[in-house]
Amino acid sequence: MSRVKPPARRADLLAGLFLSFEGIDGSGKSTQARRLAETLRAEGHQVTLTREPGGSAGAEQIRSLVLEGDADRWSPETEILLFTAARRDHLEKTVLPALARGEVVICDRFADSTRVFQGLTRGDLSAMVDQLHRLMIGREPDLTLLIDLEPALGLARAQARQGSEMRFEDMGLGFQTRVREGFLALAGAAPERFRVIDGAGTQDRVAEAVRAALRDAVPLSPR
Numbered sequence: 001m002s003r004v005k006p007p008a009r010r011a012d013l014l015a016g017l018f019l020s021f022e023g024i025d026g027s028g029k030s031t032q033a034r035r036l037a038e039t040l041r042a043e044g045h046q047v048t049l050t051r052e053p054g055g056s057a058g059a060e061q062i063r064s065l066v067l068e069g070d071a072d073r074w075s076p077e078t079e080i081l082l083f084t085a086a087r088r089d090h091l092e093k094t095v096l097p098a099l100a101r102g103e104v105v106i107c108d109r110f111a112d113s114t115r116v117f118q119g120l121t122r123g124d125l126s127a128m129v130d131q132l133h134r135l136m137i138g139r140e141p142d143l144t145l146l147i148d149l150e151p152a153l154g155l156a157r158a159q160a161r162q163g164s165e166m167r168f169e170d171m172g173l174g175f176q177t178r179v180r181e182g183f184l185a186l187a188g189a190a191p192e193r194f195r196v197i198d199g200a201g202t203q204d205r206v207a208e209a210v211r212a213a214l215r216d217a218v219p220l221s222p223r
Helices: 029-043 056-067 076-100 109-119 125-135 151-161 173-189 203-213
Strands: 016-021 047-050 106-109 143-148 194-196
Touching: 016 029, 016 076, 016 109, 016 151, 029 106, 029 143, 047 076, 056 076, 056 194, 076 106, 076 109, 076 125, 076 143, 109 125, 109 173, 125 203, 143 173, 173 194, 194 203
Parallel strands: 016 106, 016 143, 047 106, 143 194
Antiparallel strands: none
């Protein structure tokens, strides 16, 4: 699969930039992804806001399989295959076409979530995740915003909103703690790609920190 490389950027031109948001459940990353999309559109950028698992018709069908039901519904190995299948369809149908059009793609979760949720937290399956990623995906975000939050606070927020997609939240505080540790380890290993944002403040304060972290990559453009 060919890799779409972002071109040189000027204040009046932005093309093909791939951003992802990551974090534990309840971190506020989905809210911040949506707010960033609204901000960039108001500044004059063309934006595709999408999510994982999901973001394309086929991937949305897989989403219900992996996010609903009992916590032990799938083994980690089966989850890796399901998430990778969803991601491949999402990449083909949504992400790469939007990048080819010169848009900013903002994705609520991408491959780092699989690296952490399936690769690190329930056994060491990192090699399997990485091998499938190389074979079937072959693309990383240009920048990743990690919204960092204490696991107890994130879990309380996630449980308060309820809904049917609670499978990973039902795995408990210990699981969410390992997820946070996994994300911070990834950020430490790839500081050129990750921007770690404190998610404990107000939504407005976190949104300001997100926009400031992207100032060089996503300059203000004329409306």
